[in-house]
Amino acid sequence: MTEKRSMLAAVYHGPQDLRVERIPVPQIGPDELLLQVKSASICGTDLRIFHGGHRMFPAGTVRVPGHEVVGVISSLGSEVDGLAIGQTVFIAPNMGCGHCQQCISGNNNRCASYQALGVTIDGGFAEYMRVPAAAIKGGNVMPIKSETVDPAVAALIEPFACVLRGQDVLNIRPGETVLVIGAGPIGIMHAKLAQLRGAGKVLVSETNPERAAQALTLGADRVINPALEDLSAVITEESGGMGVDVIIVAAPAHAAQEAALQYAAIGGRINFFGGLPKDRSSINFDSNLVHYKELLVTATTACSTSDCRRSAQIISTGKVDLSSLISRRFPLTAALPAFAAAEDRKSLKVVLEP
Ligand SMILES: [Zn+2]
Ligand SMILES: [Zn+2]
Known part of the structure; x- marks a missing residue:
């Protein structure tokens, strides 16, 4: 050439x-x-x-x-x-x-x-x-x-390598319930990989109606729009009141990171996968939820x-x-x-x- x-x-x-x-x-x-x-x-x-x-x-x-x-x-x-x-x-x-x-x-x-x-x-x-x-x-x-x-x-x-890295630290075991918050491309890849790892149920939370509809055809077992449905109630229903085993926050949202601590089951693992805006990166972190539920809260980058x-x-x-x-x-x-x-x-x- x-x-x-x-x-x-x-x-x-x-x-x-x-x-x-x-x-x-x-x-x-x-x-x-x-x-x-x-x-x-x-x-x-x-x-x-x-x-x-x-x-x-x-x-x-x-x-x-x-x-x-x-x-x-x-x-x-x-x-x-x-x-x-x-x-x-x-x-x-x-x-x-x-x-x-x-x-x-x-x-x-x-x-x-x-x-x-x-x-x-x-x-x-x-x-x-x-x-x-x-x-x-x-x-x-x-x-x-x-x-x-x-x-x-x-x-x-x-991007899929970033998702792989994000789930390596969560060690999803076959049969576990997984919640992915955010159904952008990264959230969808997380849902697909969680299915490959044998998750018993993959729940996806997404407020955008078009993205929510896509998520249902691309790997989610159930998609919840938290603007229309009570996400906490759905989690209680889907997990028999136990909470979810693994939560991936794939949205740059303070409220989602804070809520993840509530939604997690005892012994749950959480990945704050999406970064927050650089000038506003603090959240209200309920340390006692982490303590009494023995949660693992982690993150991965790139x-x-x-x-x-x-x-x-x-x-x-x-x-x-x-x-x-x-x-x-x-x-x-x-x-x-x-x-x-x-x-x-x-x-x-x-x-x-x-
Ligand atoms: Zn990239
Ligand atoms: Zn080096």
Whole structure:
């Protein structure tokens, strides 16, 4: 393939200022590769970036976002082995330093000096993306069978890896009752994974009627709209008065985090999966509920490259089908309408296909 000198990209210039423009095709070093992007999905993190609310995008940052990326290797540095031009690959976005305690224990998302494609360096909302040596050496480049897996679905390896990490700490046992609060794409993935883990019943709480309806066809056993129904009463009914064993709060809502402590069964486990707004991150935490019910209250953030490996395995073998989460596809030239669609709460996953 002859390399173009310039390429189309959606570039962040400041809050609400995302511009589709031509920028130079990235140059690669001998230990790097150039990816021709096939599919890059828009996630909540990208919306936070777009609105200027991401801590890695301080004033003055000009950068290409996009961290859920699948593409084809279009050129390869001379020192890279084990990969080939033309291969379809998913790129795990997080790169740790490789030698700190967190990195060597397989938690490179916790590394104090981490880099991430689409977050600290240019990502995949572009025709081409440079994949640095740290990502190649760190095992972030994961070949995908493009004949059997839609690249748009393969791009969901990253968010699904975050969901996997979130449920690892909850240890859902077959037969247990699970409540997922929030039926956005992440909430739906949590419901699907809880079913795969053998949950006896998966309840989903969602106030948006369209999302609530989708959740019922996408993995929930029962969907409750707390604006119309008494969620606490439904939980009592569905759990025989015991409360739910596992609660995942997949909505950035103070009230939902506080209520989770009430809804949990004795010995229940809770994951505060969604972060709260950075300027208002405190909640009323009833410590006695945690004490007397012996609750485990925890949280997870992002995902490691190791989580992405397992996620890639699950998605490429079809153990979990995420194709119904892809609501809309846009060309890169329509990045702005794509961001608007990602925000309208009607769509689940919105994908850019350069
Ligand atoms: Zn994401
Ligand atoms: Zn590290």
